[in-house]
Amino acid sequence: MQPSAPPHLESTETIFSSSITKLVVFICWLAILADGYDLGIYGAVLPKLLEDKSWALSPAHAGTIASYALFGMFIGAILVGTITDLIGRKWTLICCLALFSITMGLAAIAPSPELFGLSRFIGGIGLGGVIPTASALTVEYSPKKRQSFIYALMFTGYPLGIVLGAILSMFMLEDFGWRIMFGIGMIPLLLIPFIIRYLPESIQFLLSRNRQEEVNKILNRFQIEFHVKDEIPETPSNIQKKNGFLTLFSKDYIKATLLFLLTYIMGMFLIYGLNTWLPQMMRQAGYPLGSSLSFLLILNITAAIGALFAGAIADRIGAKIVISISYLMAAICIGLLTIKPSVTIIYLLIGLAGIGSVGIIMTMQYDLAWNFYLFSFAGLIAAISVFCIPTK
Template sequence: MPAITYIVVAVCWFAMLADGYDLGIYGAVLPSLMEYQEWNLTPTKAGAIGSYALVGMLVGAICVGTITDMIGRKKTLAFCVSLFSIMMAFSAMANSPAMLGLWRFLGGIALGGVIPTVSALTIEYTPVQCRSLMYAVMYTGYPIGGVLGALLSMYFLEDYGWRLLFWIGAIPVLVVPFILKYLPESVSFLMTKNRREEAEILAKRYNISLDAIDVPKCEQVQEDKRRFVNVSALFSPQYIRATICFWISFFMGLLMIYGLTTWLPKLMKEAGYPLGSSLRFLMVLNLSCAIGSLLAGRLADRWGSQKIISISYFLAGLAIALLSIKSSILVVYTLLAIAGFGTIGTTLIMNAYISKYFPAENRATALGWAIGFGRIGAISGPILIGLFMSWNLELAWSFYTFAIAAVIASIMVLFIPKHPGGMV
């Protein structure tokens, strides 16, 4: 493994860590925010603010391609880290719920650009035989960022208030000079911009094969012409059933993930657990996601993605439903670990599953549209639980909602037709 792989993966891992902290910290401080008397935040408003960052992520994921084409992946990553760090600082200084929602939305735009950028850089600078492993390692930065947010909240939230936790989220901006100095530019970006000499220098320095990424212009033009054909192919008789099942699974899966990470501490506090324990629950959820993503990948390679994903979603739904019953701390930790494994950990395998299921010419289109549809579920999750709390529904129904979503996702995965090439 060349040294540049470790540098690129380390930088991308840190960006994912900051991404996970940014999204996870809102759920960690939410109980404190709702007790902040100056704002008198209702559950409906709290849920909406939780979704603003996710709406921003949807916008950012759409726009990042254009930004990358203009300034390159290296500068795009530096720009995204700078923007969401600055927005975290602004969030710490917010003087109203409306302003906090605005800063969360703008920060979400930057967050939405991080994942596709770091994914491309990690894959490009990792040897082919190690790409799956290094991608999984890089992706663990996201749940570990959530663990960090919960851990810091446990120690600082009650004594120093929620604003300090947002200030901490602004620290990644200090790493931007390091990114600009040491992170190499994407070789594929240089090639598409006809900067072949620079690309050859980088390829020679880091032992990268240009043959794998050098796409002739005529093929690129042809690829553009096929773009709309690729979308329509998702709804062809051969793939329409798989497309619908994937979309519903992503919708339900992301609804669970972002609904849980936003509301879990508040829900557990409402269930009678102290705030410190509620934050530890959030930490366990995210920690199990980091471990689960690596373990699930190994299991999927051995027994097939469809089987492992379906079982994981079902177990997550069962665990979340049982959380509605107050139990001992050890039992709750076990249930949360299963839930974490079956939610965020499973989503990483879903990304790989859909990429392997569709042919190469439709792969990126299928994944992009499935995730895009899933983002609607991500936005809906925090809002839905906020509405439930505003309507004074029994607390158990919040857990049942996530459990039902998990079971639906599990069933939809089973309804995906068997791949013509066998197990994937």
């Protein structure tokens, strides 16, 4: 569960200096970049992995292994709230980053598909904790008027991490094999000393633990101001502190909960499904490995760029309209791929699909109650669904 904040915390309006917002967003962006590389590299190397005669994986077996990371993410997203309660958001982010980076190294040297899958599962636990924790820190340290854009800016790290994996694969996969691509995933371990030194802890967490001295240090160091408000708005986060998790399924919130859940599930299907299988699907359609990886590249570059525009628009007109249009655009463009258009049109459709599929989650301003619980539910249902897809 989320750490409970003292009553006076919700009655304050926080004014941040640009320095603290930039610092937190940059660190969270790096964490999300590593997260995106970790989760996306499997799709980039999948064609080569299927060609590895020593393992002799079938597409069905490869799909099962792909779902292991999602199962791990489900567990991680559930555990992250409890861990955050105990050690705070800063150290939760650090632990999750360390966990999935170490397991990337283990996956690189795995002698069998079973141990490889186990490494992906354990790494998924760390992956499942990074996104909600980085999201919560980014939102907490962002001015309210710019939250959608700043959140979208931070989340560009996710598709750019996949882009990084695709670029490296284009230049290294043929010559060095798939194992080196997972070994590169250990590099984020070098970021941990930097994060320990510079990332501030969540003020909400510190106040909930009555660690006022540490709060004052952060306030003074980064010139943060608190202004007391007369009224406390009733939000799912505030309600949650009274009655906990079951409140999300109460009469007042059940509709919103189900709609949020459905949105998350569809978003995860689009994101994870496309990034896992697009290179292999295009390879089966007759494109060489380099071209197949370039499709993955376009998908995520356009997602990152489109998310910034979507975030800026969402700050002006609200996230719901932006998300709905993004979903619709992704659905139409992916559907048009079935008519086998020219290569130029394929690039265009994949680019627009990237904006629609990845951009939807980037434009959401996560309320922290939704953030932990619904992300975990989405991970579970998406993982089970991927696992159960029939194969020939």
